[in-house]
Amino acid sequence: MEVNFLYGLQNALTLTNLLYCFIGALLGTIVGVLPGLGPTATMAMLLPLTSYLDPTGAIIMLAGIFYGAMYGGSVTSILLNVPGEASSVLTAVDGFQMTKKGRGGEALAISAIGSFIAGTITVIVLQICAPPLADFGLKFGAPEYVALMLFCFTTLVAVSGKSMLKGIMMATLGMLLASIGLDPMTGKQRLTFGYAPLMRGLDVIPVLMGLFGISEVLLSADEGVQSIYTGKLGRLIPRGKELLKGLYASLRGTLVGIVLGILPGMMPSVISFVAYDFEKRVSNEPSKFGTGCIEGVAAVEASNNAASEAGLIPLLSLGLPTNAACALLFAAFMMYGLQPGPLLFSEHGEMAWTIIASMYIGNLILVILNLPLVGIWVRLATIPYKYLGPITLAVCFIGAYSVRNTLFDVWTAIIFGILGYIMKIKDWPAAPLILGFILGPNLEQHLRASLQMSGGTLSIFFVRPITVFFLILTLFMILLSVLRTRSKTKGIKIRGI
Amino acid sequence: MKNKIGLKNHILLLLIVTLFVFSLNGCSKNNQSVKYPTQPINVICPWSAGGSTDLVARVASKALAEKWGAVINVINKPGGKGIPGTLEALTSKPDGYTILADADGSNAIVAAWGTDVPFDISERTYIAKVAEFPWLFIIRTDLAWKSLNDVAEAIKNNPENIKWGWLGGTAGADAPVVQFMAALEAKGIDTSKVKMVTYPGGSDLATAVAGGHVDIGVVSSTSVGPVYNAGKVKLIAITGKERFQSFPDVPTTVEQGWNTVTFRGHVGFAAPKGLSGDIVKIWERTTEEILKDPKVVEELAKIGAVPAFANSEDYRNYVLNLADELKALKK
Numbered sequence: 001m002e003v004n005f006l007y008g009l010q011n012a013l014t015l016t017n018l019l020y021c022f023i024g025a026l027l028g029t030i031v032g033v034l035p036g037l038g039p040t041a042t043m044a045m046l047l048p049l050t051s052y053l054d055p056t057g058a059i060i061m062l063a064g065i066f067y068g069a070m071y072g073g074s075v076t077s078i079l080l081n082v083p084g085e086a087s088s089v090l091t092a093v094d095g096f097q098m099t100k101k102g103r104g105g106e107a108l109a110i111s112a113i114g115s116f117i118a119g120t121i122t123v124i125v126l127q128i129c130a131p132p133l134a135d136f137g138l139k140f141g142a143p144e145y146v147a148l149m150l151f152c153f154t155t156l157v158a159v160s161g162k163s164m165l166k167g168i169m170m171a172t173l174g175m176l177l178a179s180i181g182l183d184p185m186t187g188k189q190r191l192t193f194g195y196a197p198l199m200r201g202l203d204v205i206p207v208l209m210g211l212f213g214i215s216e217v218l219l220s221a222d223e224g225v226q227s228i229y230t231g232k233l234g235r236l237i238p239r240g241k242e243l244l245k246g247l248y249a250s251l252r253g254t255l256v257g258i259v260l261g262i263l264p265g266m267m268p269s270v271i272s273f274v275a276y277d278f279e280k281r282v283s284n285e286p287s288k289f290g291t292g293c294i295e296g297v298a299a300v301e302a303s304n305n306a307a308s309e310a311g312l313i314p315l316l317s318l319g320l321p322t323n324a325a326c327a328l329l330f331a332a333f334m335m336y337g338l339q340p341g342p343l344l345f346s347e348h349g350e351m352a353w354t355i356i357a358s359m360y361i362g363n364l365i366l367v368i369l370n371l372p373l374v375g376i377w378v379r380l381a382t383i384p385y386k387y388l389g390p391i392t393l394a395v396c397f398i399g400a401y402s403v404r405n406t407l408f409d410v411w412t413a414i415i416f417g418i419l420g421y422i423m424k425i426k427d428w429p430a431a432p433l434i435l436g437f438i439l440g441p442n443l444e445q446h447l448r449a450s451l452q453m454s455g456g457t458l459s460i461f462f463v464r465p466i467t468v469f470f471l472i473l474t475l476f477m478i479l480l481s482v483l484r485t486r487s488k489t490k491g492i493k494i495r496g497i
Numbered sequence: 498m499k500n501k502i503g504l505k506n507h508i509l510l511l512l513i514v515t516l517f518v519f520s521l522n523g524c525s526k527n528n529q530s531v532k533y534p535t536q537p538i539n540v541i542c543p544w545s546a547g548g549s550t551d552l553v554a555r556v557a558s559k560a561l562a563e564k565w566g567a568v569i570n571v572i573n574k575p576g577g578k579g580i581p582g583t584l585e586a587l588t589s590k591p592d593g594y595t596i597l598a599d600a601d602g603s604n605a606i607v608a609a610w611g612t613d614v615p616f617d618i619s620e621r622t623y624i625a626k627v628a629e630f631p632w633l634f635i636i637r638t639d640l641a642w643k644s645l646n647d648v649a650e651a652i653k654n655n656p657e658n659i660k661w662g663w664l665g666g667t668a669g670a671d672a673p674v675v676q677f678m679a680a681l682e683a684k685g686i687d688t689s690k691v692k693m694v695t696y697p698g699g700s701d702l703a704t705a706v707a708g709g710h711v712d713i714g715v716v717s718s719t720s721v722g723p724v725y726n727a728g729k730v731k732l733i734a735i736t737g738k739e740r741f742q743s744f745p746d747v748p749t750t751v752e753q754g755w756n757t758v759t760f761r762g763h764v765g766f767a768a769p770k771g772l773s774g775d776i777v778k779i780w781e782r783t784t785e786e787i788l789k790d791p792k793v794v795e796e797l798a799k800i801g802a803v804p805a806f807a808n809s810e811d812y813r814n815y816v817l818n819l820a821d822e823l824k825a826l827k828k
């Protein structure tokens with residue numbers, strides 16, 4: 001019997017496999033909602049189950065956790081301004097503003113719908129043209145990534161708010177903070193002051209918990225906020241023009257997510273910044289971004305979903321895990337003596353196609369699961385803040401602790417909470433700091449590797465076509481931004497983030 | 498702070514001595530001297546989930562937990578090249594309920610090549626060595642090299658044209674590289690002009706070789722297997738004397754005449770200094786038992802490792818000798 005997609009679909013629709021898929025999606029949503037407790041930790045805990053479950057079922061479930069977590073990830077960012085991971089920082093920017101205006105339901109709904117669109121389109125791409133895409137991804141070596149990272153820095157314009165200077169300063173601070181720890185190349189200590197826990201460096205999650213979550217609680221306590229939203233809750237599902245705007249933004253976000261997501265060195269968090277920037281640039285009303293704009297939420301959520309699922313492309317077609325969660329999925333394959341890669345399709349076609357088919361079903365389950373939850377989640381915003389504030393703090397602490405199981409990270413979160421509070425009062429934007437924090441170490445790593453390749457000369461950046469292309473694109477973007485700010489006279493005030 | 502810990506340690510030591518005396522008492526009646534484990538055991542892995550150390554620790558812990566009818570949690574405390582996690586495990590109570598998933602990266606390598614390491618590797622209780630895994634020399638597919646001799650020839654003729662990917666002399670995978678370079682130097686071949694390109698991890702390195710961005714690198718069998726089967730890299734040698742079950746066609750370094758390029762990675766269990774000898778015995782005995790179980794052997798094989806049991810004393814000597822050997826080599 002010929003093994004193909006339809007066969008896989010049939011197989012994925014059996015009661016057992018549907019159950020595995022559902023459990024995976026449900027678990028994924030739950031761990032996605034809880035900040036810090038990401039899919040990686042959950043998958044690691046469930047890995048020993050591989051000796052009891054049949055391979056197809058187990059992989060379907062683990063994959064479900066992996067992409068399911070992306071759906072849940074937006075909940076705390078939108079409702080509490082607590083982004084559970086770096087890729088939902090920008091979801092919080094517009095999503096939380098929507099919640100404050102009583103439109104939290106719409107934000108949650110569009111992020112579920114956007115995630116569904118992105119997830120499904122990415123699986124289609126995965127199914128049709130994974131191997132050539134993965135080959136293209138391999139063309140990116142260290143010099144290409146340097147150019148690409150520089151290009152990503154141009155998104156600073158979109159997230160800096162009123163003052164570009166403040167944005168650049170915050171991004172620089174982020175890069176500096178990210179360099180604490182051991183030198184990635186030589187293992188020498190940097191900025192640790194001989195204090196052993198600092199050798200680990202700062203993790204992005206505790207920084208997020210502090211800068212966004214804890215500082216929000218402090219600010220609300222300061223302002224004596226009764227509850228995040230006091231009026232009557234708006235509609236739960238966006239309609240008409242708003243829905244259309246959100247759908248188009250989701251499609252654009254998906255495109256950005258897939259194109260950049262197939263590159264093994266790109267993280268969904270960086271990609272979400274590019275998607276947001278792109279969305280702001282094509283928009284007719286860029287000044288609305290940061291004030292609760294449905295396109296901002298949709299594009300970011302779609303892009304990070306597409307990007308993380310696109311990470312499965314190098315895994316399934318070449319056996320290269322590109323992030324921690326993919327590495328665990330890879331480990332699960334190995335526990336069964338299977339090797340992800342082209343051989344998986346020729347030798348275990350039945351299983352490979354069943355897993356792919358299950359991802360369509362999984363995405364459908366997730367959107368069905370998440371849309372009704374919107375009605376429950378959104379009520380969180382109306383809970384009196386004297387109860388919600390402490391709960392938010394607890395969630396932040398647990399999130400900070402659970403990434404690396406250390407109390408050091410909780411202290412980090414508290415310190416960044418105070419820093420974030422001061423930044424909010426003084427109107428310093430937090431998103432550029434995060435951008436610098438996640439881009440900095442990558443840029444450093446690739447820049448130093450490039451220079452090692454070239455023996456120390458910069459010429460390596462001007463002889464490789466992809467590198468040159470991105471360098472020119474970077475210059476073009478900077479030029480465009482400069483011209484734009486020039487043409488816009490002082491009169492128009494751009495609302496900051 | 499320091500005094501506090503010191504005091505704690507003294508009290509603990511006293512407790513352990515008391516326990517020991519009591520247990521000696523028990524010995525005369527029956528052999529079951531201490532009741533262990535009576536509560537969940539935490540195995541701290543100072544590396545990320547899904548890596549070699551983590552996977553071996555998980556396979557072994559699961560089997561041990563079944564034998565003992567106990568709960569063993571593998572907890573990942575990654576970051577900082579494994580140093581902070583190791584420190585945390587080794588400064589906890591030596592009560593047998595906090596165990597370190599130890600590996601080259603947290604013992605021999607860090608002692609030989611690390612800078613400002615906040616611990617001394619002789620100051621811990623080595624419990625048992627569990628498994629070993631070989632390292633593989635991989636090259637770009639469009640290179641004609643067939644063996645390490647061809648690589649040596651290429652370095653001799655054109656060192657500045659060779660890009661060698663590695664992990665910066667901070668990880669187990671770098672040990673065979675350093676051993677190979679030392680062997681070349683011994684033959685009078687200058688290796689200083691080879692361009693060493695540093696990658697953050699084995700899978701990044703495998704990706705770079707597959708993409709043709711560097712010519713050669715050394716990685717574990719787990720990170721290279723699929724890429725190799727996809728035809729994106731070539732394997733030219735595997736470290737050690739014996740060939741490896743997953744790649745029976747790949748000749749070993751020793752077969753190719755490189756008798757000093759033999760380093761293999763290991764994973765074992767260790768604990769804070771002062772763990773009671775009885776608990777060590779229990780771990781040694783059960784670890785040896787589970788490593789004879791064909792099911793465990795098979796599970797290890799799937800993650801690219803082979804059982805390599807060594808008892809507490811042998812494991813300690815193995816690590817300390819290895820550290821001395823690596824220290825003697827120029828990084």
